[in-house]
Amino acid sequence: MKRSKEETQETINTILDTAFRQLLSGGFERMSYTSLSEESGISRTGICHHFGKKTKIPLQLKDRLLHHLLENLDFSADIEVFRTSWVSAMQEQSFRDIWRVAYQLHINEQVSDIITLFNQALQDKCEVNFGQNCQQEIVSLMGYTLLRLHSLK
The missing domain is CATH 1.10.10.60 (Homeodomain-like)
Known part of the structure; x- marks a missing residue:
């Protein structure tokens, strides 16, 4: 049947x-x-x-991962509020887990576009909400996240 x-x-x-x-x-x-x-x-x-x-x-889970990532971040005011929300979100296990998975997938060459997707979505959201290019800030926060994940093992 x-x-x-x-x-x-x-x-x-x-x-x-x-x-x-x-x-x-x-x-x-x-x-x-x-x-x-x-x-x-x-x-x-x-x-x-x-x-x-x-x-x-x-x-197939890229959009779901991205949604859960973005819901932890505050795009309501300015880049400083966004940065603070990111640092605060690092206290949340689910936020760290999403980034841990993203970095694991990035290392796997067949699924490496997850970080690129996250980076572009964050950049787009920053430009819409703050009217400025935030690429340097995003890269800095992603580096901070990678170092924090490593230190929290």
Whole structure:
């Protein structure tokens, strides 16, 4: 019996929800078809059918990761408020987890555009909200984040 589009999409969403949780809690390297199958109840074959390579899963989660990243930052006033919100967000485990995953994925050449996506989205949001180019500030904050992640191991 052929599955409906709705059932197929529900299966894909279940896999993606599970993958999102596993990426944030254990990182890209710990996420596997076996762990996804065990947690989601969907067979490894089913997961492979929908995504093929493991590296395709995070690509489907880029927008969700970006959304969760941006919701921790304050773009309401000026660059100083934005900077302060970033430093404060570093106290939140979920914010650190998103960056940890982003850096892990960046190292994996098949999924390396996550950092580029984050950088561009942050730059665009800064330009819209602050009317200025914030590239230097963003790069500085990304470097700060990488160093903090390393020191918090």
